[in-house]
Amino acid sequence: MILIVDDIRANIVALKKILELHSLECDAVTSGEEALKIILKKDYSLIIMDVQMPGMDGFEVAETLAGSNRTKDIPVLFLSAINKEKKYISRGYETGGVDYITKPVDPDLLILKVKTFLKLYEQQKELKNIRDLLSKEIDIRKEAQQNLEIKVIERTKELVKKNEELELRNHELQQFSWVVSHDLKEPLRKIEIFIKLIRENYLKEDPKALDYVNRTINASERMNKLITDLLEYSRLSSDVVPKKTNLNEILSEVLSDFDYLVEEKSAVIKVEDLPVIIGIASQLRQLFQNLIGNSLKFSKQNLPPEIEISAEIIAEKDFESEVSPSGKFCRITVKDNGIGFDEKYLSKIFIIFQSLNDRNAYEGTGIGLAIAKKIVEKHDGLITAKSQFGVGSSFIIILPLSPI
Amino acid sequence: MDDDYDDQLLFKDALAEADDTILYFSANNGIDALEKLHSENSLIPDLVFMDVNMPKMNGIDCLKEIKKSEKLKPIPIMMYSTSSFSEYQKECFENGAIGYIVKPDDYWQLCNKLKDILSSELPNKTTQPL
DSSP states (O other): EEEEEEOHHHHHHHHHHHHHTEEEEEOEEESSSHHHHHHHHHHOOOEEEEEEOSSSSSSHHHHHTTSSSTTSSSSSEEESOOOOSSHHHHHHHTTTEEEESSSOOOHHHHHHHHHHHHHHHHHHHHHHHHHHHHHHEEEEEEEHHHHHHHHHHHHHHHHHHHHHHHHHHHHHHHHHHHHHHHHHHHHHHHHHHHHHHHHHHHHHOOHHHHHHHHEEEEEEHHHHHHHHHHHHHHHHSSSSEEEEHHHHHHHHHHHTTHHHHHHHHTTTTOOOOEEEEEEOOHHHHHHHHHHHHHHHTTTTTTOOEEEEEEEEEEEEESSSSSSSSTTTEEEEEEOOOOOOOOOGHEEEEEHOOOOOOTTTOOOOOOOHHHHHHHHHHHTTOOOEEEETTTTTEEEEEEEEEOOO | SSOOOOHHHHHHHHHHOOOOOOOOOOSSSSHHHHHHHHHHTOOOOOOEEEEOOOSSSSSHHHHHHHHTTTTTTTOOOOEESSOOHHHHHHHOOOOOOTTTEOOOSHHHHHHHHHHHHHHSOOOTTOOOOO
């Protein structure tokens, strides 16, 4: 919609004619004051305004329009028959006009100009709309982002709380299993003492009763060992600070504990140089104890055990990783020539209470390898085994040289 | 002195096994023990064996009480427990115990231990005859 402002009606009529010929709609008013009134009520895309008018002249109207946010962008086209001098023309531009046309007017040129300004105005409006949309979008996103941040904070809080609860539960569970194991040991100790008293004092003459009692004693000794191992397992979860640990020293301590068994079984143990790592010495000792103990225990009946303990520095935390002197991990292998096991049971052997072998032939609680695995995992390492039934086993451990 | 009647029984049997001339009396916890020791017609023992973990009053507290009393102070006290926890041991010695034994898992081990203790010269041995 175009607004025509001119104090001379004849001019309005002429201009209207031209515009209507090009199907451009327009309103018309005959003074500056009226123009301002109508502009306040309606939206116009272009104002064609006479300069010379009684009361408010065209420049004053344009200046007023420029002062208001709602109207400052409406293009004003000045049209004058009288004020053709340069100073008027420049005043027209200064007050915010987009063009200053002097009469007589060529209708074709006027229409071209009008259309151009209309188009520019529409484009400007469209741009403004897009800008508004964009800023709305930005606001929405900002809000979403803020909401998200709040949610993240809430969620983090929840997680921290859950984690604390979990730690508490874990601690309680450890306490629980420790107390249970400890309290289970007490009555068991008495069972053992009294039954042994009965054996020594009353059963010398009765081989059958002696046999039964011996079986009872064996069972209670076995239970005692189970409880000891369980205690050991639950104790593993408690916090200990890792320290610099020379695995060679650990290993030689473990081997000296096995002196008696090694001699009894005429075992041959070959040891390579092991690295120094940051770890928990007591746990690493237990790890070697369980693995070497297994190798000695599961040896073949009439073949002296041969156990090889070797180590390599490797690049990656991977069983197949290549050797690298500057690597950050070590791969330790404990290899024996014992009875071995079928590798299809590999996933079972590290699970607590899973014993593959006949209990009568090989004593064990089924906790040893579970402890080994837990220790390796506490050190952020990996453990696996390779074996062939009847040939021997290799247990392979990956440990980081220092905590990751 | 032991809250566990089975252990009391075993201890008495082992004591008799080690030396059948020994006279003894027993108490079930620290409070009970102090009552018995403080009673007027009580004899003052030459040696007390005292369990560490007992309800009502544990062995260490009872030990402290005994050492506070002029009358009972000279009695040598041997602590014993199933626990070999070294903090306990330290606390016992700090409070005047003359020894600390871990309850053996075997009856005959206990007998032998008692034999050893009874045949050795006790420090602060009271002169009062039983």
